[in-house]
Amino acid sequence: xxxxxxxxxxxxxxxxxxxxxxxxxxxxxxxxxxxxxxxxxxxxxxxxxxxxxxxxxxxxxxxxxxxxxxxxxxxxxxxxxxxxxxxxxxxxxxxxxxxxxxxxxxxxxxxxxxxxxxxxxxxxxxxxxxxxxxxxxxxxxxxxxxxxxxxxxxxxxxxxxxxxxxxxxxxxxxxxxxxxxxxxxxxxxxxxxxxxxxxxxxxxxxxxxxxxxxxxxxxxxxxxxxxxxxxxxxxxxxxxxxxxxxxxxxxxxxxxxxxxxxxxxxxxxxxxxxxxxxxxxxxxxxxxxx
Numbered sequence: 001x002x003x004x005x006x007x008x009x010x011x012x013x014x015x016x017x018x019x020x021x022x023x024x025x026x027x028x029x030x031x032x033x034x035x036x037x038x039x040x041x042x043x044x045x046x047x048x049x050x051x052x053x054x055x056x057x058x059x060x061x062x063x064x065x066x067x068x069x070x071x072x073x074x075x076x077x078x079x080x081x082x083x084x085x086x087x088x089x090x091x092x093x094x095x096x097x098x099x100x101x102x103x104x105x106x107x108x109x110x111x112x113x114x115x116x117x118x119x120x121x122x123x124x125x126x127x128x129x130x131x132x133x134x135x136x137x138x139x140x141x142x143x144x145x146x147x148x149x150x151x152x153x154x155x156x157x158x159x160x161x162x163x164x165x166x167x168x169x170x171x172x173x174x175x176x177x178x179x180x181x182x183x184x185x186x187x188x189x190x191x192x193x194x195x196x197x198x199x200x201x202x203x204x205x206x207x208x209x210x211x212x213x214x215x216x217x218x219x220x221x222x223x224x225x226x227x228x229x230x231x232x233x234x235x236x237x238x239x240x241x242x243x244x245x246x247x248x249x250x251x252x253x254x255x256x257x258x259x260x261x262x263x264x265x266x267x268x269x270x271x272x273x274x275x276x277x278x279x280x281x282x283x284x285x286x287x288x289x290x
Contacts, residue, residue: 029067031060036067040074043187046173050130055174055183068185072110075188079113087257088112090168091237092189093181094230094261104181106240107231107261110189118169120197123290126271129171129192132289134269135262136215136277138208138227138234139166139196142256146238148246156235156242159254162200163208165279166259167215167287169193170266194259197285198277205281209233212280213263217273223264234260 031039039056046053056071057063076086091107093099099107118124126132143161171192172179184190208227215223227234237260242252252258269275269289276286 029064029070030062031067031070035060036070036074039186040071040078043071043173044075044078046130047171047187047192050128051173052130052175053173055179056186057180057183063182065182065185068182071186072188076111076113085114086111087114087117088194088259089241089252089256090189090191090194090259091230091241091261092184094234094237096231106244107237108181108185108189109241109244110185110191112191112194112257112259116191116193118193118195118287120195121286121288122195123288124169124193126289129169130173131177132169132171132192132269133177133266134215134217134275135168135170135266136213136223136225136264136279137166137168137259137262138211138213138230138279139164140235140238140258140260141200142252142254142258144254145251146242147251148239148243151239151242151246153233153235153239156238157203160203160235160238161255162202163206163282164196164200165198165277165282165285166194166196167275167277167285168259168262169269169287193287195285195287196257198279198283199281201282203235208235211282214278215264215267216276216278217267217269219274222267225263227263229263230261234263237261 090110093107140163141161142159144159146159169192170190172190173187211227213225214221231237271289273289276284278284
């Protein structure tokens with residue numbers, strides 16, 4: 001068993017199911033509340049103890065999207081019950097080609113807890129993770145609320161305070177990074193750590209479609225891309241998130257940090273690796289694995 005940096009919650013300290021806003025629609029799926037609670041506890045303990053597991057749809061092949069997001073919501077509630085804060089949201093599966101391959105029409109979404117945040121140029125302890133990978137992303141911070149349905153790229157750009165470079169560390173709790181979409185949604189879309197930095201820019205200063213992105217590992221470029229790799233425009237991912245929340249009568253509040261999705265393939269990392277993301281006109285951000 002690896003290090004456990006965050007204590008397990010006591011069962012009687014948890015809020016009632018559905019008490020914390022999130023992405024799922026409680027009680028609309030095929031799994032009962034006891035099963036959802038058991039799976040949420042299992043997946044979160046895998047995260048906290050850096051232990052892998054088989055994908056949960058092996059045991060529950062009939063679970064649906066509502067079940068998957070309900071499990072994620074309960075993981076979120078467990079963290080809040082222990083005093084953690086939710087500091088941002090994230091999008092995944094933001095390539096049109098990948099969505100078509102997986103048979104879905106919109107990205108998947110997750111949350112970022114406070115202890116996921118790493119200071120710029122800070123360290124990530126590999127002992128707290130299973131098999132980490134890094135993705136280069138464009139981070140958005142909103143200045144006004146966004147609400148769907150009907151949210152579009154223009155609305156996102158108008159509501160954005162600034163954008164900046166962000167590196168997401170993903171760490172699937174599933175063995176060998178093998179999962180299906182419902183399993184990965186339940187697992188909070190593999191969220192683990194993130195860093196933001198560089199030079200925040202208003203969106204008027206950057207063409208987010210053509211902006212160049214270079215991800216370096218140990219001083220060598222390992223992935224290159226442009227903002228258009230995310231749904232043709234990274235703001236499209238934020239619009240889809242707002243529309244998804246709008247179906248529940250919820251919104252993206254002002255001041256929300258959102259990672260808009262990986263621009264390139266995810267790159268495996270190990271102890272001793274140093275990773276830097278450089279985005280044209282936005283500077284760089286970095287972290288080290290120890």
